Amino acid sequence: MKIKNKKKIYKKIISLVLALSVFISFSPVTQAATTDSKNHNVTFSLQSAVQLNTIPAVSFGNVDPSGSPYTSAEFVVQLKSNANWTLKVKSIGPDGIAGNADDNYFKDNNGSGSNTITVNDHLEWSTSPYSAWNWMTTTDATIKTGTKNSDNNWQDILMKYRLTINWSDQAANNYLGVIQYTVTTL
């Protein structure tokens, strides 16, 4: 009788083990996620660069020797640079081309007239806080040096001009000269 019971228990255990093994072998949950990764590199070389921006024109309006000298409104020269920089200025004459004979002149009739006024003894420039004035020349004069941008915003350099008019200067309309700003990285 006891042997019969043992046999029954043994059979039940076998059945349970078989049932479990079937469950495990067919269970879809056993499938694990698979992954694969691959790398590649992105490369570049960053060169030094500068960007310069200023207002298109400074006008003194109507002037005469009795009111001289005339100081312009303050204006801004803006630059961006990813390296240390030097800002320079010079006169290049009404034709806007450096190195010509007219570099040192204002000319009337918006630059096409025959009346001329020399630049290098009539126009001065100064930068904030305007403690010193410098005669404008036809060769680059250093306004300021600075360091690379600490953000992506413009760096502002505040400027003013001062115009001196003499009694020997010919009265005429629309005298025009062209001033060139240059920023270079060091």
Place this chain on the structure above:
Amino acid sequence: MPKVKTKIKKIYNKAIILLATCAFVVSTNPIANAASSFDTHTITFDLKGGIEIDVVQPTYGFGSVDPWGSPYYSAENAITVNVKSNTNWTLYVKGDQYFTSGTNQIPISRLSWSQDNTNWNTMSSIDSQVTIGGPTGSSGTNVGMEYRLVIQYDDPVADGYQATITYTGVTP
């Protein structure tokens, strides 16, 4: 005389039975000396989902760049990621935290990626989903990618900036 007849009949009957038995044995053992045995077994396996990623270009170079010319764009489908999978899959991308050149660093967020050259996604150092797909067949599916690089004036000038971009494919 009738006794003799009966005996003959009995002998005849026995002979008939013997012949019949021999015929039966012969008919049921056609190859009397050959032996054969048959058995079968089954072959089973579980086919798991698998995935293999291949970035066709080991390196993508923007060359010389500067903030003036920024942003810089790769060509359309400049980067090809080949995905092979026998099940559904998801493709992710992430990058190092910085482009580096010596001690110089530029955040990886200056790099964006796109699949259509129009909608741009900022590269992150955390996985971002690129796309999903189904079983690809043996040649796989090519996922085309574009890169855009933005340079600012506060980024330090240096040669040889590099960052590693990692593409990861995952099956459920």
